[in-house]
């Protein structure tokens with residue numbers, strides 16, 4: 001089949017509408033809500049609030065599309081369409097980066113160097129991956145031959161958070177489409193703009209109507225719960241808070257949907273005395289404060305071996321004080337605004353709690369001077385807390401880290417694992433044997449040694465314990481987005 005791209009008038013992302021069956025549309029109820037710019041607290045635009053009615057329409061469109069031209073499209077053409085989505089994202093990089101920065105409060109340079117290029121790469125990567133994917137075959141002596149067929153799961157609900165809106169959405173949508181599924185997307189209510197534009201990009205790239213649908217709205221009693229409760233949705237891929245994951249699991253149980261979960265984290269960053277301290281400090285600045293600390297992989301619990309504890313703190317505090325907090329569109333800004341009022345109250349509440357728990361704030365903890373509007377917070381380093389403090393145990397998801405000393409390998413492994421989370425960890429040491437030894441004992445889905453956030457998209461990504469269920473990336477994404485049928489032939 002020849003792919004026919006449709007180029008139409010550009011969508012207005014400041015007036016976010018649903019995208020159902022290839023068309024933008026308002027809510028049946030006419031309900032909308034404000035989209036707030038976290039850096040200025042001003043209204044950026046309006047967002048249509050969807051509910052059961054819009055979800056019903058979107059799921060029906062996705063079900064029809066599953067058996068339409070999308071199913072008949074050759075793998076070669078599907079790869080071209082998916083690659084083209086990535087190409088158009090790159091062509092519209094500045095525009096998308098601007099929208100992402102306005103929506104989230106993150107620095108524009110961060111959106112234009114990480115969020116948007118990586119979103120494009122998600123499509124390029126999974127299109128290429130599809131080219132080489134196979135299945136298993138087993139010969140049972142001279143009795144039988146077995147091989148498995150891979151087919152789409154069906155209609156998949158994709159529910160995403162606000163911290164890396166387009167990056168995390170495309171990380172799900174690209175393999176979802178590569179595997180031949182259709183999607184109903186519920187973007188985070190706080191960051192609806194790039195998802196709205198992505199729908200237009202998919203249409204322009206040649207994705208048939210009904211294959212990608214977007215319904216805006218909230219979680220509980222809104223578009224989110226309507227999607228997770230819908231009996232004709234086959235699977236849900238969710239990234240967000242652990243607490244929300246538990247609610248979705250209950251809703252999805254009614255029709256036993258397949259689930260993929262990427263949830264919260266409270267990740268340890270373990271620094272042994274033999275590590276290269278300057279390199280450690282520079283990477284720890286990133287793993288603590290990049291994207292305002294609003295990254296699930298942030299190393300918010302820093303453990304430092306006692307001989308270098310003071311030296312590390314001195315350098316880390318000094319470098320943290322140099323980080324410029326402010327206007328996301330200023331190229332010098334390193335830390336932008338937190339996502340919104342509720343989250344700001346929550347994060348600053350933890351700083352207050354740290355003081356009550358006996359912690360000492362070495363730097364930060366306040367709104368920066370001269371920034372009266374916007375959800376700005378100085379990057380914050382806290383010491384003097386122990387492993388039982390709530391600030392050390394609970395996910396804060398802001399520019400706040402605790403630093404604790406340790407005396408032995410056994411002790412730090414025990415502390416690192418003393419949490420119900422298990423997403424990621426970093427270990428800093430030049431002792432090769434210790435690096436392997438400790439990495440194998442940390443209860444986390446991802447362990448970095450002498451680095452952080454270095455990603456190869458073929459590798460398994462995800463958390464253990466209450467940080468997630470299943471893995472994404474490479475074959476792991478395909479395992480979730482496909483069903484296998486084993487065919488056994490008696491010889």
Ligand code: NAD
Nearest residue numbers: 160161162187188219220224225240241244262263264296
């Ligand atoms: P959240 O759980 O509040 O919301 C995530 C999404 O779920 C939103 O679209 C929201 O509208 C929807 N939702 C909320 N309640 C729902 C319900 N009852 N039914 C259906 N949908 C519902 O999370 P958030 O505040 O947007 O994101 C921050 C969290 O996400 C943090 O805990 C962070 O660690 C986690 N996160 C994890 C990863 C990962 O890969 N493990 C990546 C990014 C963020």
